[in-house]
Amino acid sequence: MYKITIIAGARPNFMKIAPIIHAIQKAKQDNIDIDYRLVHTGQHYDKNMSGSFFEQLEIPKPHVNLECSGGTQAEQTAAIMISFEKELMANPANLVLVVGDVTSTMACALVAQKLHTKVAHVEGGIRSDDWSMPEEINRLVTDSITNYFFTTSETANKTLKESGVKDNQVFFVGNTMIDTLLKQRPNFKQPKVWDDLGLSNKNYIVMTLHRPANVDEESQLKDMIDEIIANTQDLPLIFPVHPRTAKILERLNVSHPRLHMVEPLSYLEFNFLVERAKAVITDSGGITEEASVMRVPCLTLRDNTERPETITLGTNELVGTNPKNLKQYLNKLFEGNWKKGQDIPLWDGNTALRIVDSLTTMLLND
Numbered sequence: 001m002y003k004i005t006i007i008a009g010a011r012p013n014f015m016k017i018a019p020i021i022h023a024i025q026k027a028k029q030d031n032i033d034i035d036y037r038l039v040h041t042g043q044h045y046d047k048n049m050s051g052s053f054f055e056q057l058e059i060p061k062p063h064v065n066l067e068c069s070g071g072t073q074a075e076q077t078a079a080i081m082i083s084f085e086k087e088l089m090a091n092p093a094n095l096v097l098v099v100g101d102v103t104s105t106m107a108c109a110l111v112a113q114k115l116h117t118k119v120a121h122v123e124g125g126i127r128s129d130d131w132s133m134p135e136e137i138n139r140l141v142t143d144s145i146t147n148y149f150f151t152t153s154e155t156a157n158k159t160l161k162e163s164g165v166k167d168n169q170v171f172f173v174g175n176t177m178i179d180t181l182l183k184q185r186p187n188f189k190q191p192k193v194w195d196d197l198g199l200s201n202k203n204y205i206v207m208t209l210h211r212p213a214n215v216d217e218e219s220q221l222k223d224m225i226d227e228i229i230a231n232t233q234d235l236p237l238i239f240p241v242h243p244r245t246a247k248i249l250e251r252l253n254v255s256h257p258r259l260h261m262v263e264p265l266s267y268l269e270f271n272f273l274v275e276r277a278k279a280v281i282t283d284s285g286g287i288t289e290e291a292s293v294m295r296v297p298c299l300t301l302r303d304n305t306e307r308p309e310t311i312t313l314g315t316n317e318l319v320g321t322n323p324k325n326l327k328q329y330l331n332k333l334f335e336g337n338w339k340k341g342q343d344i345p346l347w348d349g350n351t352a353l354r355i356v357d358s359l360t361t362m363l364l365n366d
Helices: 011-029 051-056 073-090 103-114 134-144 154-162 176-187 192-196 218-230 243-252 267-276 285-293 323-334 351-365
Strands: 002-008 034-040 095-099 118-122 148-151 170-172 205-208 237-240 259-262 279-282 298-300 316-318
Touching (some): 002 011, 011 034, 011 051, 011 351, 103 118, 118 134, 154 170, 267 285, 285 316, 298 323
Parallel strands (some): 118 148, 205 237, 237 259
């Protein structure tokens, strides 16, 4: 039996691993001797991750939750390593599969290698080149000790090869986040705010802001929101707000009749809004991927991105963190001159099948 331990530490990780688990289950039905154990490190507590979260997205509940939430970066890394070492020693695996770039990704990769267990990294090779982001450090460390890389783009392939990774370690498979998006698209769910605010197709803008560079500097946050309000004509602005950001906005007394700050939405509700929005204004990486696939204009409030394919092929533009940059991009949007976007190679809903095909080949060759 080829045993794979799959690591998830935060809500987006579960979106990425769900299709992989489904593909493993299919392989088992085809009499391939493969199985998995799903470990939730508990890195991020998320009240939206109730039983219905797992049911809606058809994600099996984790076999174990290590409950390593809170603390500083170092404290959390240490807590995850200590707990996961015990877990992996008690439940040995042939391979530990990590996804994305959260602290759990790096911490569990380190533990696995020290216990002489091979590591596969889903979304290996992506880079922002911004070392001020904890995620970039996590990517660099994880990739430096990874055995097999499952990549989302040719840019990631190039990055890995330039760093000395051998061709036979890299598998260009696509994007599992898009597997989940395409599978769940028919199930998108109209949120209460749709009727409450009388929203209609392409007649509102969705906003998300969570990165410290945008929300922790209070004057920067206020200037950014003021600039968005000033340049979005008469469209409603739907802003699902993280509780931490909500406290800052309350302190700043930020309010406007068109700015609607709502509770964080479920995956199916949020993407219902994104699919029908005139545009999305965000500082999230994952949302740029989803918006590009759904052909929704996306304005990213960051100075860099680890997902350049969303710009070169998708509907995303890198606006930067200077609020004054917004006007020219929003003018372009309202003038009807936004790029249409095109298909991104292998972002087709079959990524997880390609990953599991590669894993079963490894199984046969071991």
